[in-house]
Amino acid sequence: MRITDTLSQRKEALTPMGDEVLIYVCGVTPYAEGHIGHAMSYIVFDVLRRFLEFQGFKVRHVQNFTDIDDRLIDRAAQRGTTVTELAGRYIDDYFRDMDDLNVMRATIYPRATEEVPQIIEIVQGLIDKGYAYQSGSDVFYRVRMKENYGALKHQSLDELIAGARVEVDELKEFPGDFALWKGAKPGEPAWESPWGAGRPGWHIECSAMSLRYLGPQIDIHGGGEDLIFPHHTNEIAQTEAYTGKQPFVRIWMHNAHLRLAGAKMSKSLGNILSIRDALERWGADGLRLFVLGSHYRSPLTASDEALDAAKRGAERLKAAARIPGAGSGREVETTVCRARFVEALEDDLNTPQALAALFDLAKEINRGRDDGATIERAQSTLLEMAEILGLRLEESSTAGIAAEPFVELLVEIRRGLRSAKQFQLADRVREGLAALGITLEDAPNGTTWKRG
RNA sequence: GGCGACGUGGCCAAGUGGUUAAGGCGGGGGUCUGCAAAACCCCUAUCGUCGGUUCGAUUCCGACCGUCGCCUCCA
Numbered sequence: 001m002r003i004t005d006t007l008s009q010r011k012e013a014l015t016p017m018g019d020e021v022l023i024y025v026c027g028v029t030p031y032a033e034g035h036i037g038h039a040m041s042y043i044v045f046d047v048l049r050r051f052l053e054f055q056g057f058k059v060r061h062v063q064n065f066t067d068i069d070d071r072l073i074d075r076a077a078q079r080g081t082t083v084t085e086l087a088g089r090y091i092d093d094y095f096r097d098m099d100d101l102n103v104m105r106a107t108i109y110p111r112a113t114e115e116v117p118q119i120i121e122i123v124q125g126l127i128d129k130g131y132a133y134q135s136g137s138d139v140f141y142r143v144r145m146k147e148n149y150g151a152l153k154h155q156s157l158d159e160l161i162a163g164a165r166v167e168v169d170e171l172k173e174f175p176g177d178f179a180l181w182k183g184a185k186p187g188e189p190a191w192e193s194p195w196g197a198g199r200p201g202w203h204i205e206c207s208a209m210s211l212r213y214l215g216p217q218i219d220i221h222g223g224g225e226d227l228i229f230p231h232h233t234n235e236i237a238q239t240e241a242y243t244g245k246q247p248f249v250r251i252w253m254h255n256a257h258l259r260l261a262g263a264k265m266s267k268s269l270g271n272i273l274s275i276r277d278a279l280e281r282w283g284a285d286g287l288r289l290f291v292l293g294s295h296y297r298s299p300l301t302a303s304d305e306a307l308d309a310a311k312r313g314a315e316r317l318k319a320a321a322r323i324p325g326a327g328s329g330r331e332v333e334t335t336v337c338r339a340r341f342v343e344a345l346e347d348d349l350n351t352p353q354a355l356a357a358l359f360d361l362a363k364e365i366n367r368g369r370d371d372g373a374t375i376e377r378a379q380s381t382l383l384e385m386a387e388i389l390g391l392r393l394e395e396s397s398t399a400g401i402a403a404e405p406f407v408e409l410l411v412e413i414r415r416g417l418r419s420a421k422q423f424q425l426a427d428r429v430r431e432g433l434a435a436l437g438i439t440l441e442d443a444p445n446g447t448t449w450k451r452g
Numbered sequence: 453g454g455c456g457a458c459g460u461g462g463c464c465a466a467g468u469g470g471u472u473a474a475g476g477c478g479g480g481g482g483u484c485u486g487c488a489a490a491a492c493c494c495c496u497a498u499c500g501u502c503g504g505u506u507c508g509a510u511u512c513c514g515a516c517c518g519u520c521g522c523c524u525c526c527a
Contacts, residue, residue: 025527026527027527028527029525029526034527035527037526037527038527039527040527041527042527044527045527069525070525071525071526153455153456153522153523154455154456155454155455155456155523158454159454159455159523160454160455160523160524161523161524176524178524202524202525203524222527223527224526224527225521225522225527226521226522226525226526226527227526227527228522229522229523229524230523230524231524231526233524234524254527255527256457256521257521257526257527258527259520259521289476290464293464293465293466293475293476294464294465294466295465295466297457298457298458298465298466299457299458299520299521300464300465301464301520303463303464305463305464305477305478306463306464306465306477308477309463309464309476309477309478310464310476310477312476312477312478313475313476313477316476316477316490319490319491320491323490323491340474344466350466350467352465352466352467352474352475352476353466353467353474353475355465355466355475355476356465356466356474356475356476357474357475358475359474359475359476360474360475363491363492366490366491366492367491367492367493369491369492370484370491370492371492418486421486423486423487426486426487427486427487427488430487430488430489431488439489440488440489441488441489441490442485442487442488442489442490443489443490443491444484444485448490
């Protein structure tokens with residue numbers, strides 16, 4: 001398949017170096033509940049993973065938790081708890097959200113706090129090579145030492161620091177230098193190091209983890225586009241300086257951001273849409289369909305209307321895949337749709353095109369069901385394709401609803417009313433149940449019902 | 453200020469230098485149904501504006517208008 005590489009700004013053919021495709025995806029800093037922007041990012045890389053495995057690749061997928069950083073320290077202090085406890089709680093939340101979203105688990109989820117010895121080793125190595133320097137109890141990376149610094153962002157060092165927000169720090173030799181190691185302030189979590197008690201800087205943990213679990217050079221490194229600078233830019237600088245091997249990453253893959261209608265999601269504005277709330281309202285398939293309905297490199301704006309539409313689309317696919325047919329005629333043809341689906345994903349993970357093929361297959365199945373064709377094989381194909389997109393298309397479960405026997409009873413009574421041509425009463429039953437959130441559908445071979 | 457992205461039907465969103473510009477949602481008309489629902493059939497766009505290149509541009513180039521992102525908190 002071909003993937004757009006942020007560094008070359010072109011679609012590059014994915015040709016893994018070894019038996020496995022080595023993928024590193026930047027994970028979360030677990031200091032707050034996950035929002036649908038995170039969902040978008042991890043859904044995209046989940047589809048990449050699923051598609052690669054479908055294509056027969058073995059994938060080694062590493063995704064980190066940055067479980068030590070300023071925000072965690074601040075928030076833990078606010079709440080009178082520990083960083084460990086806080087991070088642990090949000091990591092649990094993260095897994096729960098991802099499981100519900102049907103995001104496959106990565107091969108390994110290393111945590112920054114468990115990689116400190118490796119981090120110290122790399123920082124020391126960078127000091128030894130002259131790429132880093134100790135200043136006070138901090139260690140900084142000498143950005144000016146690294147040639148092509150800023151290439152990923154397609155800006156020169158001068159352009160990058162022309163922005164006004166460079167942190168003024170007396171300890172730095174140069175304003176653009178960034179911290180590899182931060183000396184601990186009183187009361188902060190800290191590890192012993194050659195430079196005194198402290199903790200890792202923001203970017204170094206990803207270098208350490210990808211190095212340890214994937215090696216000095218990897219096939220794909222992914223994340224949100226906000227990470228291009230400084231995070232990924234600094235990762236390249238550190239890792240290549242430390243290993244002496246280039247390129248650190250063969251394909252940089254970045255997803256555009258998701259916004260809420262109106263404004264960017266911002267904690268200060270309070271307009272966060274959590275994964276939890278979104279799941280409740282639109283379901284995993286609805287959310288996935290919404291995200292995958294636009295290309296991962298295009299910014300996407302979430303709105304109630306767009307999410308509602310996606311949810312209805314998911315229901316359409318589900319019905320096509322699950323409603324049985326009674327026909328025994330010709331087989332519904334699937335090869336064209338299937339080929340279109342695979343070709344779309346091979347071309348830079350074009351999920352909107354892949355979905356179009358999926359919906360066309362759904363139409364073929366529905367048409368076949370109406371025409372008395374054999375649809376079972378086509379339905380299996382639809383489910384198989386849907387699974388590559390992580391769509392479950394599960395039948396709406398009527399089990400577990402406390403009122404189930406009562407609904408069944410009403411449906412049965414209504415059946416009698418209809419055969420006795422008591423349509424006004426039958427309609428009252430249907431309308432009454434509708435008002436309670438139960439939808440009845442009369443088909444030639446009986447009545448089915450579902451929630452919603 | 454610097455860098456970058458985008459502007460396609462009512463909404464969301466693919467795509468292509470030239471046959472009919474995907475798909476979803478919505479809307480209109482039909483078929484089926486006791487009526488609905490679901491499903492199926494039909495209809496619902498000349499691609500921001502102005503120039504240029506070209507035999508031919510929505511697709512390439514330039515300008516302009518508009519929207520947005522990043523510039524060390526950020527998936």
